[in-house]
Amino acid sequence: MILRKSLIHNKLNRIKLENFNRYLSDEKKLDISKYTFDKIRNFSIIAHVDHGKSTLADRLLEITGTIDKNEKSKNKQVLDRLEVERKRGITVKAQTASMFYKNDYLLNLIDTPGHIDFTYEVSRSLKACQGCLLVVDAAQGVQAQTIANFFLAFEAGIKVIPVINKIDLKTANVEATIEQLTQTLDLKKEEMLFISAKNGINCEQVLDEIVNRIPSPIVNYDKPFKSLVFDSVYDLRRGAIIYIACVDGEIKKGDKVKSFFTKKVYEVQEVGLARPDFRPSNKIQAGQVGYMICNIRNIKEALVGDTFHLDKAKIEPFPGFKSPKPMVFSGFFPEDSQNFSLLRKSIEKLCINDSSVSIAEDSSPALGQGYRLGFLGLLHMEVFKERLEKEFSQSVIITAPNVPYKVKFSNQKLVKFHGTNELVIVNPTLWPEVHNFDETLEPVVSGTIVCPNDNFREVNQLCLSRRGVFESRQEISGDRVILKYKLPLNEIILDFFDKLKKETSGYASFDYEDIFYELSDLVKLVICLNDIEIEELTQIVHRQRAGAISRVLVEKLRDEIPQKQFKIAIQAKIGGKILARENIKAMRKDVTAKCYGGDQTRKLKLLREQAEGKKRIRETAKIEISKDVLINILRKEK
Ligand SMILES: Nc1nc2c(ncn2[C@@H]2O[C@H](COP(=O)(O)OP(=O)(O)OP(=O)(O)O)[C@@H](O)[C@H]2O)c(=O)[nH]1
Secondary structure, three states: OOOOHHHHHHHHHHHHHHHHHHHHHOOOOEOOOOOOHHHEEEEEEEEOOOOOHHHHHHHHHHHOOOOOHHHHHHHHHHOOOOHHHHHHOOOOOOOOEEEEEOOOEEEEEOOOOOOHHHHHHHHHHHHOOOEEEEEEEOOOOOOHHHHHHHHHHHHHOOEEEEEEEOOOOOOOOHHHHHHHHHHHHOOOHHHOEEOEOOOOEOHHHHHHHHHHHOOOOOOEOOOOOEEEEEEEEEEOOOEEEEEEEEEEOEEOOOOEEEEOOOOOEEEOOEEEEEOOOEEEEOOEEOOOEEEEEOOOOOHHHOOOOOEEEEOOOOOOOOOOOOOOOOOEEEEEEEOOHHHHHHHHHHHHHHHHOOOOOEEEEEEEOOOEEEEEEEEOOHHHHHHHHHHHHHHHOOOEEEOOOEOOEEEEOOOHHHHHHHOOOEEEEOOHHHOOOHHHOOEEEEEEEEEEEEEEHHHHHHHHHHHHHOOOEEEEEEEEOOOEEEEEEEEEHHHHOOOHHHHHHHHOOOOOEEEEEEEEEEEOOEEEEEEEEOOEEOHHHOEEEEHHHHHHHHHHHHHHHHHHOOOOOOOEEEEEEEOOEEEEEEEEOOOOOOOOOOOOOOOHHHHHHHHHHHHHHHHHHHHHOOOOOOHHHHHHHHHHHO
């Protein structure tokens, strides 16, 4: 697996040290002028996790001589996978690479991220292509991500070449896979390729079919330079390196370019091809795909989907650009509050290479100073956390993740105050008072599940218990079924996928698309200890689920909080209404132990004094939840 972006950074540094000077002093920059648009094919590889996307990419690079086998094994040692990627069996990011084929063609393999958290980026990268290889594992057949990815390609209007992989496996069921592809995606058998990416069987044919079937890009040489940004990485010395697909004109060192989104102007310092190392070229012209370095010092100015064009030229931007929208938010606090400034520096460094993380300062009575960070999805958050721990040795406490909710109001005073009639709430403690809004909305997704027919009942039950709405069921060959549900995002960000796997002995796959907002009866659930609110445990929940969540939380707290000299009342409340309650009894101390003999009046006096003392402490003592208890509760929450 040599093509992984989470690891490109290492690679960039290596290239920088070893080759940077050589490249700069190298007079012989690549001359790619002869690769006119008709000689170019831009394509992606899309697949369900583990169906062989990276293996096929490696094979194509090997066949075209872009990398050799020795280089590959060298890379294999350098590139180790993040644990979260290994655990989930996914690659978060691959890499873009240009290959020369038969001396005639320039084939550009454009990376698409391999996870639903990055669906927007997948759809943007597909916009830079005219075709894609849809890889399907012959032993596993069509899976949820196969379907979701196919439809992204279909919507992008690009040519899809179905490739059935792993035909060498004893468990391969090629006939069933063909049938599933024809039934579900309306693909034709005669269009399918049958390969083993691992053993190289029919892989050269894949290259020929890319040339034969994928159209060359539609371009205009006479118009001023215009390009689509489909990826970016950050290098400490050179700033952001952006990957562009050039559709009009050409660009070379010294030209001035402008970002349509930020309106900022930059001078181009270098352009070139990703092979996959950065190789400078004399220019990039319409139809070609490459990288551009122009001293962008903030990765937030190099956004996927933006249009970079020649300064002062009037152009139409590529449609559909959105700045990244975080959908999962959590508090990040240092395990040792002394380490806050170290945590800040580490987060800043990590964000240099990730424009999609949103950052705001946060503080908590128990956890001290920290941050509230927003991510594209839960996996994105896990990868970020793991990198904080592995690359920066930071131990962090993460509060229960939540999704962004919306509240709508018609009160004109509020509308005037906020300048809008709708607020997005990402921090549950900032949820407004009930009388201050009219409607509440939550993000909902269209989910696709592929599982064995026999598991339908369990899967359906799981989805309904997560407030899912059943939409459709389609039986496909191989005794499997495709199910569609509308599911609230909040219900699937935590353990939904794990539960789904458990219910189906690992045979179900899940993917989602289209995040949209729907009306929902949401309430703020507050946890109190002796009437004092524990902010870190405040959550926004659906009214229907509030009772069950409350009971679980108060029981967990009852088991975790140590006894004190006085009684502790644990309550879960919505507004003033108590939904669940547990008490922790006061510690008993035998104050009469020293009274020998039968002086009953003295014993009673001591007991009376003890009871009054406890009452006094209970009224005055501020119960603070300790950090350890909070960590345990949050761990169990996950
Ligand atoms: N037997 C066999 N195994 C293969 C073949 N292609 C890939 N594999 C294996 O399948 C596993 C997954 O392959 P990858 O190339 O990592 O799959 P991927 O689609 O890139 O996975 P992600 O990028 O992590 O989603 C690896 O263990 C490969 O060695 C093949 O043609 N035959």
